[in-house]
Amino acid sequence: MSGAAGSPDPPPSPPSTLSSDSPAAHEFRWQALFQRTREPVFVLNRRRRFLFVNRAWEILTGLSAAEARGLACVRRPPIPQDPWDVVIRAVCCPPQEVLKGRPGRSRRLVPGKVARWWDVEFFPLHADEGLLCIVGKVSVVPGGDPAGSAPLPERIVAYREGRKQHYTFASLASKLPAGQRVAEQARLAAQTDAPVLLLGEPGTGKEWIARTIHYQSAAGAGPFAALDCARLPPEALQALLFGEQNLQQNLRSGTLCLKEAQCLPRELQMRLLETLPSGEAADRTRVIAAVSVDPALAIASGDFLEPLYCVLSTLNIHVPALRERLPDLPRFIEEFLKRAQIGGEQRVTGVTDEALDQLRAYAWPGNLRELYAVLQAACLRSSGDRIEPGHLPSALRVAVRLDRTPGSQEEKPLNLDQVLEKAERRLIQLALRKAKGNRSRAAELLSIWRARLIRRMEALGIEDW
The missing domain is CATH 1.10.8.60 (Helicase, Ruva Protein; domain 3)
Incomplete structure (x- = not known):
C-alpha cells in the first residue's frame, strides 16, 4: 500500500531481488543498511530507473517501494499539473554531470498545495565497465525557499548551483605566497558576512574573487549583483542603491559588489554608510567593495569617504598584478x-x-x-x-x-628636485580643485598650514583655482 493511503510497506525479507545477477545475501545486507538510515535514499540504474528506495523515502514521497521500482526518471522540471509519481520522478532525475560520473547536487522545487524545496544529492558508483548505479539522498529545505520569498524557478536555482561549481577556491590556486595569501583570505571571508575590500590594479580579477567569496559562503544561495560605480551615472547609482531598485533591500541574503567604490558620489557614500548594517544578521546584504587606486590617496583627495573606507575594510585582500x-x-x-x-x-x-x-x-x-x-x-x-x-x-x-632591444630607450638622468616640484604642483592643484578654490579647505586636504600653502603656491607660480 502507498504511504499516502496508509503505513509504508514492511521491511524487505531476505532474499530481496534487486538484481537477478547479484547474490541475494549480499544484496539484502546493503538494502538493510540503507533501510536503517533516517535520510530518504534511493538507487537508480544507469538508465535512470528506480532500483531501490528506503522507508524514509517512502514516507517522504508517499510512494511505496513496489510502486517506485522500475519507474524511469523524467528529464524536465515538474509542473503542478503533473501526477504525483511524475513529480517525484522529475525531482529525483540526476543532472548530466552525474551521468558522466561526477557527483552532483540540485535544489528542486516540488509543486503541490504547498510548494517545497528539496536538495537532492547524487553519488555515481562505477564498475570496470563504467557507470554501475546512482545513489541519491533527499533533504527537505527547512522553511521553504531560503530567500524567504516566492520560490524561484528551478532554472535559476540550477544556474546558481552551477556558479558555485564554477567559482571555487581551487580557481584561486597559486604557486606564489602572495597568490596563496589571496586564496586563504578569500576562504576566511567566505566564513563570515563582514564587508570586504579588494585592492588591486584594474583587471587583476577582483570581481572573480568577489564572486568566489559569495558562492562559497552561506549567501551563495542568494543573488549577486555587481555595480560599476566608475561607469554608471550618479542618477543610475542613486536609483539602483536607494531608489526604485533598492538593491540594499532586494538583495537580502545576497551580495552587493561595488566596483570602484571610491567613485560613488559623496552623498551616496554617506547614505551607504548609514544603511550598512552593524553586526551579523541572517537577512543582511553582504557588501564587497573593489578599488583600483590607493585608498589613502583617494581619501586625501576627498574622493573616498574615510568612515566608509573604515567600514568596508573590515577584511582587506590585496590582489597582486599579473x-x-x-x-x-x-x-x-x-x-x-x-x-x-x-x-x-x-x-x-x-x-x-x-x-x-x-x-x-x-x-x-x-x-x-x-x-x-x-x-x-x-x-x-x-x-x-x-x-x-x-x-x-x-x-x-x-x-x-x-x-x-639594447639601448632602445635612452636612459635620461632623473632630477630629483624637478620630480618633487612636479608632484607638489600637481597635488596643490588637485587640492584647490577639490576645495573649489578655498585655500583654507585645500590646506586641510593637504594637512599643512594655510600660510605654507600660500608660500608654496607663490614659489611654484600657481594661480588661484
Whole structure:
C-alpha cells in the first residue's frame, strides 16, 4: 500500500531481488543498511530507473517501494499539473554531470498545495565497465525557499548551483605566497558576512574573487549583483542603491559588489554608510567593495569617504598584478583557453614554448583581463592546436621586441628636485580643485598650514583655482 493511503510497506525479507545477477545475501545486507538510515535514499540504474528506495523515502514521497521500482526518471522540471509519481520522478532525475560520473547536487522545487524545496544529492558508483548505479539522498529545505520569498524557478536555482561549481577556491590556486595569501583570505571571508575590500590594479580579477567569496559562503544561495560605480551615472547609482531598485533591500541574503567604490558620489557614500548594517544578521546584504587606486590617496583627495573606507575594510585582500605572479601564467593560460572556447570545439589546447616566452616577457598593463583578450583573439587566428608567436597581437610582439632591444630607450638622468616640484604642483592643484578654490579647505586636504600653502603656491607660480 502507498504511504499516502496508509503505513509504508514492511521491511524487505531476505532474499530481496534487486538484481537477478547479484547474490541475494549480499544484496539484502546493503538494502538493510540503507533501510536503517533516517535520510530518504534511493538507487537508480544507469538508465535512470528506480532500483531501490528506503522507508524514509517512502514516507517522504508517499510512494511505496513496489510502486517506485522500475519507474524511469523524467528529464524536465515538474509542473503542478503533473501526477504525483511524475513529480517525484522529475525531482529525483540526476543532472548530466552525474551521468558522466561526477557527483552532483540540485535544489528542486516540488509543486503541490504547498510548494517545497528539496536538495537532492547524487553519488555515481562505477564498475570496470563504467557507470554501475546512482545513489541519491533527499533533504527537505527547512522553511521553504531560503530567500524567504516566492520560490524561484528551478532554472535559476540550477544556474546558481552551477556558479558555485564554477567559482571555487581551487580557481584561486597559486604557486606564489602572495597568490596563496589571496586564496586563504578569500576562504576566511567566505566564513563570515563582514564587508570586504579588494585592492588591486584594474583587471587583476577582483570581481572573480568577489564572486568566489559569495558562492562559497552561506549567501551563495542568494543573488549577486555587481555595480560599476566608475561607469554608471550618479542618477543610475542613486536609483539602483536607494531608489526604485533598492538593491540594499532586494538583495537580502545576497551580495552587493561595488566596483570602484571610491567613485560613488559623496552623498551616496554617506547614505551607504548609514544603511550598512552593524553586526551579523541572517537577512543582511553582504557588501564587497573593489578599488583600483590607493585608498589613502583617494581619501586625501576627498574622493573616498574615510568612515566608509573604515567600514568596508573590515577584511582587506590585496590582489597582486599579473607581472608579479608570472609563475602562475601557465595555469592562467590553460584556464583562459578553456573559457575562451566554451560553447564550441576545444581546438586550441596550449601555446608553443616560443609564444609562452613572449607572453612571459610582456609587462601586462591590463593584467588578467588583457591576457584573456589576447588568448581569445589568438584562438581565432590559430589553425592548429597550439598558439604560436605569430598568432599574438602585433602590439604585444612589438612591445616585447622594444623591451629586449639594447639601448632602445635612452636612459635620461632623473632630477630629483624637478620630480618633487612636479608632484607638489600637481597635488596643490588637485587640492584647490577639490576645495573649489578655498585655500583654507585645500590646506586641510593637504594637512599643512594655510600660510605654507600660500608660500608654496607663490614659489611654484600657481594661480588661484
